[in-house]
Amino acid sequence: MDDGRGDSVLLASLASGNEGVARRAREGLREARYHAVGPLLSAFKDGWPEEVRKKAREVLDVLTGDLIEALKGSDRNLRRKAAEALGEIGDGRAADPLAERLGDRDRSVRMAAATALSKMGDGRGIRFLFSALGSRDEVVRIHAIRALVDAGDAVVPELRKGLRDPNFLVRCGSAIVLGENRVREAVPDLIEALGDSVASVRMDAAVALGKIGSSEALSALRKLAKDPDATVAYYANWAIEKIYRRKG
Template identity: 30%
Template structure:
């Protein structure tokens, strides 16, 4: 039977491909990284693809030095596999192999490099990501926003609020709204940005804004969240209810009570949970009615909410 080395050098690309797939499981070789790196330069794209996939979890400098250039591979599947493998990096020191690609002329390469460096949270990525917010390609802008959201630098708040309000791509606006979750309510520009986002034409952006208000801890958003309880999309109402509960917003009690009869059970559940978190005794009688709700989860959550309110001194 041919050895793994012989198979890796076989003239048949199919044989080489299977050899690369088998390599992580072989007993013939203790150090497989150099062999996988060598396979990254194979003439056949399917071999390069499998090598890129097999290198997930390897963060040696020589591995990253060989992987990163394949972000520009001629084969789209290889590029995607390399981008995925690089996105799984955990060691911030690995960023040095990616930094040269953060301003690449190819939008696909730039977006992949930004995505890969995101979770590494390295300060060196801040300026390239900030500059990429002005890129013509929405994929690059989305990736740049994600990097800035992970870095959580106050210097990015102004730029993120601008993107959240005015970017032409709804997904970029949504990601920017979510990225603002690291800001606190002392940041005066955040509340107006989230308020605008709660009126965005796209419901996914409104949904994200409803969630982000609670993450910032901003009580200033409560009136907007109460209005969002009338949103035409129940998904937005669900997030608004969740945030009203987390903010313990007594001003939201009546809007939450109205949601207890909504036809979507997920919204009724969130309204019940929120009313329990807020603990306002005005919710006791409406919650008692939900003990007869057709959804068993709503009934169970109503019992818990009533117990919580009554234990904390609430009385009808």
Template identity: 30%
Template sequence: MVAQFESFSDDIDVLRLRCQSDDAGIRRVAMLELGEAFDPLAIDLLVAGLADGDAGVREAAAKSLDEHDGPEVVRALVAALEDSVPAVRSAAAESLAEKKECGCNDLLIERSGHADPFVRSAALRALRQLRDPEAMAASLRALQDPVPEVRREALGVLGYLKAEEALPALMNAAQDSDPTVRRTAMAALVFSKPGSHGAASLIRGLSDGHWQVREEAAASIGKARLTEAVPALIERMADEYWQVRAKAANGLGRLKARDAVGVLGQALQHSISNLRKEAAAALGEIGDAQAVPALNAAANDPDPDVRKLVRWALDRCAA
């Protein structure tokens, strides 16, 4: 981003004066403009803005600190997680989650055990991007948290770490009572290897009672290239939710599953164009001549994106 004020040394002084205005609206605008002022004083002014008496000013300061880095920024945002106004807390959490290097990993790990579940979940969310192995123990503990949101954020940290030693905990989370936690566990298990216990958990996830869990399981299976899941993915091509079918089709394409040519060909006639696109793309990835009749039948699909993928798939099947 080009610094808006770096060519005008007086502008930061103007903003400093605006930050002292009696008008909260002027102070709020100054906070937003400070997000683009790449001057050391800008950080000081924004950190001070987090203590402003007006919640709108504090929220604007928290949002603008997203554009600045450094331990002092992170410490200020962590403190703002305990603000009395939810909008300020949320803005601080959003800005924290964008920090890929912060220098305050220990502070975030410590806050992951805070009494307030919002602070716990925000700290874990910020730790995810940092990929700090030191956060594993705290994240494993957080999987026992009574609040689902905290458990989901802990799974995000463990998923980013891709540590084999966390696999048993991820497998347990795949059976969590909360479907949003189970769905996140499916995403975290994406690093599972063929034949592993993690792979078995993903395959079981395809039969979960909640469609979004099944959808995430299908997506992760494709990414992990779990060939043993092909029969289960083919079964999901009959799922009542087209979103699950679409992810199953994508996975079958990634796995180049020739046994799936028939069900993928049938999906080319589905009323949802997104599913037809995934089916055509999957058939192209598989590249089996047996798919040619179904692809020819879809050559005049009303959706131009589907037609384009059908033509591409036909070229692949003819190669």
């Protein structure tokens, strides 16, 4: 899968009246494995005719089985790429095999499997990512935050609870995700988090409130602007300014 033009030719070839051409296109896409997922999925959003979509579905169906099998391989990069591709496809057959990879010996594979499951709305992946917010490994935390941002509304209840988690890293991560997704229903929880005993939690809650832009938070943010921690006070003022700008 090298460029958009080549991808388009392959997709068009799937529905070719020449069986030899169509077969070579199917074989080429299957051999490309995870590289083929993006082009195949594009058949469902780029105005392709129904016949091409039908053939793309057939290839994706076979490819899903290949990728599930690849999850068991010895190559960690292939396992990771397979997990990522299965998350994009979203086929329910991959849920249990992906869940098994949550215990993979390689960190990147574990995170890819959790992210894929979260995209499929599978609670096992969401719980894994939520737990990863509390990791001492910064790379793991950043990956978990990004994945939970992408997960959208499905994780909001857990994130609101996360603002009261015993682990301050979970509280920080929860605030960051809620802010990135502009979750207005979490404003009362974030205002409460402004009183957290840990400065980094207060800071992340202030930033989240600034991004959400709720006037409801102004009073609490004005108090926080006098915080003894200079960084917290700075971001409280930043959030206040953001909210006023939003109000126009």
